[in-house]
Amino acid sequence: MSGIEDVASLAGVSKATVSRALSGRGYVSSETRTRVTEAAQSLGYVVSSSASSLVTGRTSNVGVIIPVINQWFFGSIIEGVERALLDRGYDLMLYNLTKSHAERTRVFEYFLVRKRVDAVIAVTLEITPEEAEQLLALGKPIAGIGGPLAGIPTLGIDDVEAARLATEHLLLLGHRDIMHVGGDLDEQMDFHVHTKRLKGYLQALEAAGIRYDEKSFVPTHFDIPGGYRAGKQILGDPRRRPTAIFAAADEVAIGIILAARELGLSVPEDLSVIGIDNHPLAEMFGLTSIEQRPDEQGELAVDWVIRQLEEPGWMPPTEHAYLPATLIIRSSTGRPRRTS
Amino acid sequence: MSGIEDVASLAGVSKATVSRALSGRGYVSSETRTRVTEAAQSLGYVVSSSASSLVTGRTSNVGVIIPVINQWFFGSIIEGVERALLDRGYDLMLYNLTKSHAERTRVFEYFLVRKRVDAVIAVTLEITPEEAEQLLALGKPIAGIGGPLAGIPTLGIDDVEAARLATEHLLLLGHRDIMHVGGDLDEQMDFHVHTKRLKGYLQALEAAGIRYDEKSFVPTHFDIPGGYRAGKQILGDPRRRPTAIFAAADEVAIGIILAARELGLSVPEDLSVIGIDNHPLAEMFGLTSIEQRPDEQGELAVDWVIRQLEEPGWMPPTEHAYLPATLIIRSSTGRPRRTS
DNA sequence: TAGGATTGTGGAAGCGTTTGCAGGCGTATG
DNA sequence: CATACGCCTGCAAACGCTTCCACAATCCTA
Structure with a gap:
């Protein structure tokens, strides 16, 4: 050498x-x-990057804290972040905080602090006030995907709005009996996504003057099998079958569609289904959805932290940036057959 | 500070x-x-890790080169690698080499060399001889997931064997008319997985004395929509419909099952389907599969490189470790209805 | 034509650790 | 009682860069 x-x-x-x-x-x-x-x-x-960062104080590393890797939303974020970082000459240090609290503490107190990263991107991190404190104390640029979260700049779609949009689409088609299959409110891993999407649903119902029956919300796992189980349960009983379901995520929606098919119901004739995400599988299932682009969210987050690094004094334009979430109509939604 | x-x-x-x-x-x-x-x-x-690595020459970083992130197999590997690394006090630097050749070169020549990582884990990387040379020239421990690849220690399941196992399962059930839906041989992104799985299929057929008709191999994209399209195409024509399909990956198999259902065929009565991976969705679809554990592959790769780092002179036991791939029988395979 | 601004280069002082070496002390050994 | 050895600590020399400062040369501009 x-x-x-x-x-x-x-x-x-x-x-x-x-x-x-x-x-x-x-x-x-x-x-x-x-x-x-x-x-x-x-x-x-x-x-030698160690020698050079010793004197400059910069590592050219950005730490990414993410709760899951193997899911479309999170994987896409990582891809976007990685692409954007590499483009700008930074490297990505990945911290997967799915596990024990012990490990979580270790990452927070040790790894991140240890002069190893110039900035941090935290993805849908359920963060405690002390942890937020710690992150800020690093004096390093931080961006959160998800949120809003007091004190640190965050970005993401407006979950309440997205859910309302989805529900309104169903209402507009004439549905009155709309159920919501969402995430388990107790196992929030992030910035209360589940609660927010439920909220948007409720707001839309209320605006339409529809009374909310609490049996209309069914929590389940945020994946295809979760949607499938919920679908089987909901649609299994013909007397209590809605004309439409708003699923909090496309994977859940797809599970519901599969359950419906298995029960001999046609979508959208017997049941309209709408999701959120515009997941790659949505097209194949003809799933109407609210599109969001996690890869672009990752890129924007990178932009925020890198600019703070390279343009002294620069700050993200807002505390929280609301990204567009647009309705994509496919064939899984239509007018209800029977009007209630 | x-x-x-x-x-x-x-x-x-x-x-x-x-x-x-x-x-x-x-x-x-x-x-x-x-x-x-x-x-x-x-x-x-x-x-300060920069100061300490300046004098010790170690960074406590391990670089991971991976072609895709947002796919079950690859995501699982990353999860396994990350977990294992964090356990041992190392950090993970992620390089996603899906893109242009330019970026690829940059990563190889620049990032990895720049004294930023102590070791490298390369995942199903179609690597040129010069690149292998470069990696070895780093003088740093390297492990590859996939392979075998001359010169660097690799690990993974035996793809030929796994494919043969799958095909033999169908043969044992009495199928004689078995098609194979696999990856496009021209767009290999890795250590010739597609070719190998095709090979195992052919071997099994040959051993059973079945003549191979080249129309029996249908290449497609390695995902659910890819399988779906192939399934529609194959099953659409009743005269040319096999009694069983060996799909090179579970996602492809699931796509085929969906296509079959849509065409009114029952699985396994009208069509048996088997895949490889034991993907999380396999259970829901009752998919018979050959299980592999990418997360464990990641952990093993970490073990190899870290031990080389920490136990001077230690070397992986073999050039290439073949990991177990075991048959998991579910309900998507059964005896053929009509014997040809 | 003088003087300041701009451009180009080298010397040397760090950056914040780790580690070889030397020395001091206490205890076991002959 | 002298010697050896194990344990503990401090000094100071790296580790391989970046950057401040000084200085020289060239170029404008008035």
Whole structure:
């Protein structure tokens, strides 16, 4: 492994000049620059990032804290974040905080603090006030996907609004008997997504003058099997069968559609189903959905933290940015067959 | 931010002793150790990893190169790797190499080399000889998931064997007319998985004395929609309908099942379907499958590289470790209705 | 043509750790 | 009682860069 010294002597300049030539900071004549570059090239020299971050105080790393990896929403965020970071010359340190509280503490108190990252992106992190405190105390740019969360800049779709949009679509089609299958309110892993989507649903119902029957909300797991089970349960009893279901996520919606099919119900003739996400599978199932783009959310979060890093004094435009969530109509929703 | 100096003076010892006390290397009386620990605690001191890696030459980072994130197999690997790394006190730097060749080169030549990682785990990476060369030239432990790949230690299931197992299961049930829906041979993203699974299928057919008709292999995308399209195409024509299909991945198999249902065929009465993976959705669809555990593959890869790092001279037991892939029988496979 | 601004380069001082070496002390060994 | 050895600690030298400062040379501009 050759050091900067070797490059310097091969190029016939000082270490200082090599550093300037390679980093592009400060004045270097273009002639020396090429000489240095060639010398570095021929020696296979690359700067030691530990040495350079020791003096500059920057690591070129961004930490990403995420509760799950293997789910479309979260995977897409990571992809977006990774892409954006790599584009700007930063590396991504991944922390999966799905597990024990012990590990969580360790990540917070130890890893993140240990001068290893320049900034932090926290994804739908149910964060305690102390933890938020800690993050802020790092003095490093932070962005949250999800939220809003007091004190740290966050971004994401407006979950209440998205849920209302979805429910309103069903109402507009003439449905009056609409159930909501959402996440379990007790096992919130994030910024109360489940509660918010339920809220949007309730708001829409109320605006339409429909009385809410608490049996109309069915909590389940946020995946296809969860939707399937809920669907089987709801649709199994013909007397208590709604004309439409608003599922809090596309995967849940798809599970419901599968359950409906199995019970011999046609969608949308016997049952309209709408979800949120515009999941890659939505198209195949003809699922009407509210689109959101987690990869773009990741990119925006990166933009926020990197700009704070590179443009001193820059701040995210708002405490919380509400991203667009638009209705995509497919074939899983239609007018109700029987009007109640 | 307080440095080691502050801790030293607060504890009334030298920097050297603080370093030894905190790192656990060298002799330190237990009394001073606690004094130092408390001092560090009260000052909120954490060592600067750049400073320490500058002198030790280790970063406590492991780089993971992976072509996709948002797919069950790959997501699970990342989860396994992350868990194992964090357990051992290492951090994970994620490189998603799905994109342009330019970016690929950049990662190889720049990021990985730049003294940023102690070891590399490459997941199903279609790697050129020069790239393998480069990786080895780093002089850092490397493990590949997938393979085998000459020169670097790899691990994974035996794809040929898994495919044969799957096909044999169908043969054993009495099927003679078995089609294979696999990946597109031209768009291999990895260690020729598609070719291998096709090969295992052919081997099983041959051993059973069944002549292979090249129309019996249908390539498609490796996901549910891909399987669905292939299924529609294959099953749409009643005259050319097999009694069983071996899908190269569970997601493809699920797509086929959905297509079959839509065409009014029952599984397994009219059509048996088997896949590979034991994907989380397999159970819901009653899908018979060959199980593999990507998360465990990730853990093993971590074990390999970390042991090389921490036990000088240690080497992975073999060039390539074949992990178990076991048949899980569910309800998507059964005896053929009509014997051909 | 003088003087300031701009450009280009080198010397040297760190950045915050780890670790080799040396020395001091206490205890076991001959 | 002298010697050896194990334990504990401090000093100071790296580790490989970046950047401040000084200085020189060149270029404008008045």
